[in-house]
Amino acid sequence: MFGDARTQVSSSVDAQARVRAAYFVSDSTGITAETLGSALLANFPGIGFQRHTIPFVDTVAGAQNVVGDIHAAAERGAAPMIFATVKSAEILDVLRKSGAVIIDLLGGHLTELEDALGTTASEQLGQFHGLGDIEHYFARMRAVEYAIEHDDGQSGRALDIADVILIAPSRCGKTPTTMYLALQYGLLVANYPLTDDDFPSDGLPSTVAKYGAKCFGLTTTPLRLSQVRHERRPDSTYSSLAQCTRELRRAEDLYRRNRVPFLNSSTKSVEEMSAVIMQSMHLRS
Amino acid sequence: MFGDARTQVSSSVDAQARVRAAYFVSDSTGITAETLGSALLANFPGIGFQRHTIPFVDTVAGAQNVVGDIHAAAERGAAPMIFATVKSAEILDVLRKSGAVIIDLLGGHLTELEDALGTTASEQLGQFHGLGDIEHYFARMRAVEYAIEHDDGQSGRALDIADVILIAPSRCGKTPTTMYLALQYGLLVANYPLTDDDFPSDGLPSTVAKYGAKCFGLTTTPLRLSQVRHERRPDSTYSSLAQCTRELRRAEDLYRRNRVPFLNSSTKSVEEMSAVIMQSMHLRS
Numbered sequence: 314m315f316g317d318a319r320t321q322v323s324s325s326v327d328a329q330a331r332v333r334a335a336y337f338v339s340d341s342t343g344i345t346a347e348t349l350g351s352a353l354l355a356n357f358p359g360i361g362f363q364r365h366t367i368p369f370v371d372t373v374a375g376a377q378n379v380v381g382d383i384h385a386a387a388e389r390g391a392a393p394m395i396f397a398t399v400k401s402a403e404i405l406d407v408l409r410k411s412g413a414v415i416i417d418l419l420g421g422h423l424t425e426l427e428d429a430l431g432t433t434a435s436e437q438l439g440q441f442h443g444l445g446d447i448e449h450y451f452a453r454m455r456a457v458e459y460a461i462e463h464d465d466g467q468s469g470r471a472l473d474i475a476d477v478i479l480i481a482p483s484r485c486g487k488t489p490t491t492m493y494l495a496l497q498y499g500l501l502v503a504n505y506p507l508t509d510d511d512f513p514s515d516g517l518p519s520t521v522a523k524y525g526a527k528c529f530g531l532t533t534t535p536l537r538l539s540q541v542r543h544e545r546r547p548d549s550t551y552s553s554l555a556q557c558t559r560e561l562r563r564a565e566d567l568y569r570r571n572r573v574p575f576l577n578s579s580t581k582s583v584e585e586m587s588a589v590i591m592q593s594m595h596l597r598s
Numbered sequence: 599m600f601g602d603a604r605t606q607v608s609s610s611v612d613a614q615a616r617v618r619a620a621y622f623v624s625d626s627t628g629i630t631a632e633t634l635g636s637a638l639l640a641n642f643p644g645i646g647f648q649r650h651t652i653p654f655v656d657t658v659a660g661a662q663n664v665v666g667d668i669h670a671a672a673e674r675g676a677a678p679m680i681f682a683t684v685k686s687a688e689i690l691d692v693l694r695k696s697g698a699v700i701i702d703l704l705g706g707h708l709t710e711l712e713d714a715l716g717t718t719a720s721e722q723l724g725q726f727h728g729l730g731d732i733e734h735y736f737a738r739m740r741a742v743e744y745a746i747e748h749d750d751g752q753s754g755r756a757l758d759i760a761d762v763i764l765i766a767p768s769r770c771g772k773t774p775t776t777m778y779l780a781l782q783y784g785l786l787v788a789n790y791p792l793t794d795d796d797f798p799s800d801g802l803p804s805t806v807a808k809y810g811a812k813c814f815g816l817t818t819t820p821l822r823l824s825q826v827r828h829e830r831r832p833d834s835t836y837s838s839l840a841q842c843t844r845e846l847r848r849a850e851d852l853y854r855r856n857r858v859p860f861l862n863s864s865t866k867s868v869e870e871m872s873a874v875i876m877q878s879m880h881l882r883s
Binding site: 333341342343344345348349352353354356357358359360365366368369394398400414416418419421422423425426429430432434435447450451453454457458461464486488489492493495496497540541544582583584585587588589592597 | 618626627628629630633634637638639641642644645650651653654679683685699701703704706707708710711714715717719720732735736738739742743746749771773774777778780781782825826829867868869870874877882
């Protein structure tokens, strides 16, 4: 019925017709459906998927609209599948009748949990992503503002309250990692660039020297750093392989001399770096 | 065996003993386990849970360490349960033998997917959160830097390449929402504060007037805004209910007059606001 789906994504219309359509359908933001659905699809690297996230499907009419899209995709030969985080049985039924393969990311687990906890799940929808606790919101907001204020060594103020201070040469991934830790976990994260000026001495840069126990270093491979810097300033000394090699070697020496834990960001996502940093610095509950 | 688990979390030792322990165990960052596990637990608001995220459990020895923690929790009477995103059957077996309830967030769905796709899942671990595409990394990094540069109307440069410009009175949630859209989706987001200076005229503030079609407004309730502002400047005119009421009314009038779509952030999380904005501005693929 669905043709050969084992085709890489390609921009040609012919090829696209043989790519499978994955719908992440949620009665809330769609973030959970998208995240877990993508994690599951990543196990099938040989197949191309066109992804569509459809949040806030919390009425039967909304679900019928989705079914319309799914039928259109099926007609294009895209063999649609649905990853659903939808609590209402009625809405799920509408999606099920579309004829697409449906992976119900909540239902089965909720039943398992009800058994384990000896109680029934509450009927309220979308509680998880609700704002709920204003304190939690304040914490995130404060953390993002702290991160902006302390990005790239801009401020030495209030470093004593930082949960972690990321140090690294320019373009090793300090800024996105800082923001991720602030937004996702409400941590107070400062970051400080290591420049050639910091290397005549053996110790940590003076601004952060008092807070050595809060420091975490980033490094990468010279080739990768050169690529990333080239993106900002093509064909400069700054982006040359020689300069990158030298700065990274000095930074790693500095980390080792000062017993600053560090990690190589070259093959890691921002999420992975954040998880490693939190684990290493014992910032996880 | 596990005693009465239906107790709210409390700081007293006695009460804690009756709270259930939830372990989010992953062979990768733990983000998926934590997100979906928390979404599932949110359906049981009457039960208190102590949450522990344990990432990078990718060896049998690592799993045995987790089992040690779980046994200690069981001895405290915390009735541990595991939410697992672990691909290896061997590691999952170790966790299973701990005696804790285990919710396998991947396994069943992978089997469903294998059936649907007519192929077997790849054996590689942690592919999803791997850096993979250097272009994707560049996009996120660029977006975060753009967001920092354009936070709070700091720069009018390159607004023509913005995907969206958030406008709102101070403290309506512009900054965290901007960062979330940048980090999570690589979108170029600027934000611009509406101050009393912007209201004598009927149009949009001059800096953003050219880009009306990119603008999205935020509003909130006067009470909520007053609470949030009070956090920054207690007992000021700025945080007074009268001032907040006036600014929000003017902002909403401005949005309506200029046909700027807007949403009320008072009961929404950053994730929900981001999802609504992307849907409204057609920023989703």
